[in-house]
Amino acid sequence: MAAVTSSKHEEEMMELRRGPWTLEEDNLLMNYIACHGEGRWNLLARCSGLKRTGKSCRLRWLNYLKPDIKRGNLTPEEQLLILELHSKWGNRWSRIAQHLPGRTDNEIKNYWRTRVQKQARQLRVDANSAVFRDAVRCYWMPRLLEKMAATSAHQVDPALLHPAHVAAGLGSASPPVHGGQHDATSAPGSGYGHHQSYPVDPSPSTSTSGSTSAAALPPVPCFSELSWVDQYGPYADLDGPGAGAFDSAALGGLGLDGLDPGPADGDVYPDSTLLDYLNSACCTGGGAMMTTMGGGNGAHSTCGAMGGHDGDYGPSSWRTDELCQAAARKLGDHHQWGGGI
DNA sequence: AAATCCGACAACCGCATCGGA
DNA sequence: TTCCGATGCGGTTGTCGGATT
Known part of the structure; x- marks a missing residue:
């Protein structure tokens, strides 16, 4: 368990960040992946300048930043x-x-x-x-x-929004498009989830709070x-x-x-x-x-x-x-x- | 208008599995 | 074959915004 201990010690030394990701962190992660590709998450965590664990980076990428992530209510x-x-x-x-x-x-x-x-x-x-x-x-x-x-x-097309933000957004301050309740009316760049308001530039979401399009149903x-x-x-x-x-x-x-x-x-x-x-x-x-x-x-x-x-x-x-x-x-x-x- | 409750989702944690040395 | 780091997976928690009281 020495490895674990030293690993934990390393983490402590690095003062790892937790909690919601900031826009700067997202940009760092996206930039790094654009240059080096996915995978080797621990290396990424060490080399990208992010004070996050490899796990956290992987999760952020796979669940949120990856370009082909589909947003919007489930159809x-x-x-x-x-x-x-x-x-x-x-x-x-x-x-x-x-x-x-x-x-x-x-x-x-x-x-x-x-x-x-x-x-x-x-x-x-x-x-x-x-x-x-x-x-x-x-x-x-x-x-x-x-x-x-x-x-x-x-x-009526389901409210599916494709972030498609990496290519266009690298190095820019525009966050990816993914609304809080994934409302299709969310303007590009305005839609971080209602839990994902960055510390800077909070970008209020146009949340519709939940329920999908049942209103028109008989x-x-x-x-x-x-x-x-x-x-x-x-x-x-x-x-x-x-x-x-x-x-x-x-x-x-x-x-x-x-x-x-x-x-x-x-x-x-x-x-x-x-x-x-x-x-x-x-x-x-x-x-x-x-x-x-x-x-x-x-x-x-x-x-x-x-x-x-x-x-x-x-x-x-x-x-x-x-x-x-x-x-x-x-x-x-x-x-x-x-x-x- | 303020306080409280609740729903939703991002993020974390621990364990399992995989793959290379 | 064993060890160990990397990765994947599923359960759980934390937090925020909207709804309700």
């Missing part, structure tokens, strides 16, 4: 892909990120923790439980598909309106302590991106309509999934029985490509699925 397509891939691979963030060009594992991980896990907590189920995956699959995903259909119909069925919800509850027990209450109150408070809160909106979906909607959107081959779900025959996860294969998550894994195709058909959209998944 419905990307959210859908994350849900799908996470169901297959679990918390393999880097692996998932490989399938979302321009997105970092950190970004995906944060999305999962702040959005997805929050919903699971509200449902009082484990985010990795079959119950929650079913809920996601049957409600969230169709809504995302609906959003995708709406988006493509209106020719009313949506919500969990609390579902007749099968209460029946489904008992099965949640199978997924561990505290997982039993798939209750209406919690469900009614859902604020999933793509799911409206429900009753507060004043729109009421007759259950029959809901069931039709869900059956047609969620199931292929005319399987009466919701009926089976509500049947109370002890089936733990009907969705899981619909073909969980090819994944590491066992029998309760599910594939969404068929689901997506079916839902897209239902929505009159013709998204192609399956490529690369």
Whole structure:
């Protein structure tokens, strides 16, 4: 452990910086990488003049400064892909990120923790439980598909901003383009995240605080309106302590991106309509999934029985490509699925 | 208007893995 | 084969801005 000790000693001697990066540090890092390329992060840290660890430099570059980093809210397509891939691979963030060009594992991980896990907590189920995956699959995903259909119909491009700052910004004082909430309206150079205001030239962000483009969407069925919800509850027990209450109150408070809160909106979906909607959107081959779900025959996860294969998550894994195709058909959209998944 | 709470995300930390000597 | 530094990965924390009270 002598090496570790001396390394720590070195770090102490260098008075390593921590916390938010400054514009000057970013420029130093970008300049160095432009000259020497990526990699050899410890050497970079020593030679670039940065008082940062190699790790910190690497992270800053990969998660923030790299030119092909895609900024902006995750599109419905990307959210859908994350849900799908996470169901297959679990918390393999880097692996998932490989399938979302321009997105970092950190970004995906944060999305999962702040959005997805929050919903699971509200449902009082484990985010990795079959119950929650079913809920996601049957409600969230169709809504995302609906959003995708709406988006493509209106020719609205997702708010994706490409930093593309290195080439143009080297040596300049202009920070890369990446808004706090990644608002597309952020002017170039004005958009450091709301946590990334440099000590100098704070560049206020035009944060829109969060939610993606759900505003234009039609009313949506919500969990609390579902007749099968209460029946489904008992099965949640199978997924561990505290997982039993798939209750209406919690469900009614859902604020999933793509799911409206429900009753507060004043729109009421007759259950029959809901069931039709869900059956047609969620199931292929005319399987009466919701009926089976509500049947109370002890089936733990009907969705899981619909073909969980090819994944590491066992029998309760599910594939969404068929689901997506079916839902897209239902929505009159013709998204192609399956490529690369 | 001020205080407090909460959501979101950048950054850090520790551990695992890889690859060269 | 073993050692050790470099790198990658996932979990967690810190901090800030907006929302709410």
